[in-house]
Amino acid sequence: MKPNASPTPEVPAAAVALPRKREARRDQLRRGLEAILQQAGSGTRLRPERELAEQLGVARETLRRALDELQARGLLERRQGAGTFVSGQSWLKPLLLRSFTEDMRERGLVASSELLSHGVSRADAKVALRLKAVPGSEVFEVQRLRLASGEPMAIEHTYLPCARLPGFDPARLVSASLYELLQRECGLVVRNAAQEIQATVLTEDEARLLDVAPFSPALLVERLVFATDGEPVEYGKSLYRADRYRFEVNVGRALSSPEGEAAGEGGGSTP
Numbered sequence: 001m002k003p004n005a006s007p008t009p010e011v012p013a014a015a016v017a018l019p020r021k022r023e024a025r026r027d028q029l030r031r032g033l034e035a036i037l038q039q040a041g042s043g044t045r046l047r048p049e050r051e052l053a054e055q056l057g058v059a060r061e062t063l064r065r066a067l068d069e070l071q072a073r074g075l076l077e078r079r080q081g082a083g084t085f086v087s088g089q090s091w092l093k094p095l096l097l098r099s100f101t102e103d104m105r106e107r108g109l110v111a112s113s114e115l116l117s118h119g120v121s122r123a124d125a126k127v128a129l130r131l132k133a134v135p136g137s138e139v140f141e142v143q144r145l146r147l148a149s150g151e152p153m154a155i156e157h158t159y160l161p162c163a164r165l166p167g168f169d170p171a172r173l174v175s176a177s178l179y180e181l182l183q184r185e186c187g188l189v190v191r192n193a194a195q196e197i198q199a200t201v202l203t204e205d206e207a208r209l210l211d212v213a214p215f216s217p218a219l220l221v222e223r224l225v226f227a228t229d230g231e232p233v234e235y236g237k238s239l240y241r242a243d244r245y246r247f248e249v250n251v252g253r254a255l256s257s258p259e260g261e262a263a264g265e266g267g268g269s270t271p
Contacts, residue, residue, distance in 0.1 A: 025058075029066050032056050035108035035149075037075055037086050046076075046084045100146045100154065101177035109148045111177075116143040116155075116209075118170040120162060130224050130235040131161045138162040142170045145209050152210045153244060158236035164188065178234070188233055193225040202239065210241050217242040 033056070036046070046052065053063045067084065070076045077085045104111035121141040128135040140160040146153050158178070160168070165186050172181060182188040197219060204214040218239045225234040 026066070029056060029058055029062065030069070031108040033066055033070060034075075037070070044086045045082075046086065048083075099177040099179045100156070102179070104148050110150075112147045112150070113174050114145040114147070115171065115174045116145055118142045118173070123159070127159050127235060131159065131232050133161055133163070140165065140168065140170045142173055144173060153241060155206060155209055155239045156236060157238070158234060160234055161232070164231075164233060182227075182233065188227045190225050190233065191228045191230075193223050195224075196222045199242070200239070206239060210239070212241060212243065 036052075047055070049060055049063055049067070053060045056063065058066075067076060071078060075087055077087045079085060101111040119141060120138050122136045123131065123133050123139045125135050127133075127139060128137060131139065133139070139162055140158075142156075142158045142160070144156045144158075146156055160170070162168075165182075165188075168181075168186060179190050182190065200218050200220045201215045202210065202212065202218050206218070207214045207216055210216075210218075219242050221238045221240065223234070223236055223238070224232055225236075227233045
């Protein structure tokens with residue numbers, strides 16, 4: 001007769017929740033520090049550790065560990081006898097389908113917009129082709145300057161099909177996320193997007209809006225967004241400051257067939 005197995009002791013719920021709370025606090029601290037760095041700009045000297053710790057509501061030792069991590073990532077530079085400075089950096093923007101407002105919110109920054117122009121126009125051949133509309137059909141055309149905690153970051157030029165957005169008011173985009181408005185007011189949920197990124201330079205007018213020197217480098221992003229029904233709901237182009245943004249793309253290697261492996265990399269045939 002086998003002895004009864006001793007019951008497995010239960011782990012207290014508090015013991016399970018504690019590591020999660022610590023990780024959440026570390027993540028909050030990390031985002032708070034990154035927001036400070038982004039607003040400060042390259043070359044700025046940070047406040048003393050004591051003041052930063054008080055501002056963020058953490059112990060100095062906790063803050064010091066977070067600063068060490070940022071230094072290891074190349075975002076901070078410590079100079080003996082001078083202090084801690086923000087390194088030259090660009091903002092990493094993962095290629096996820098989220099609005100500028102959602103992106104800034106994730107970074108702990110406040111997104112805002114200046115409405116440069118808005119109204120109803122007639123779709124030219126290119127816009128109509130992208131939106132699967134008839135050339136000359138009505139589209140909402142919106143131009144916005146996007147800011148992060150008051151700093152200009154991007155210029156957006158967006159086209160939206162009027163036929164799919166009854167009652168939509170583009171003037172509301174000055175203070176609201178496009179994708180949130182589409183879902184809340186039009187019942188359209190965005191699903192995926194096709195994006196194309198290329199390097200360009202800013203004209204004098206574009207540079208003035210983004211508060212950089214004329215002919216500064218920029219990233220031009222052309223995007224076509226689809227709703228869950230598979231139909232396009234937005235076509236637009238955005239100009240991002242190249243000194244403040246970089247895009248991250250995760251890619252995988254295509255699996256080769258046995259024939260492709262025999263032929264060599266790149267799929268070329270052997271003589």
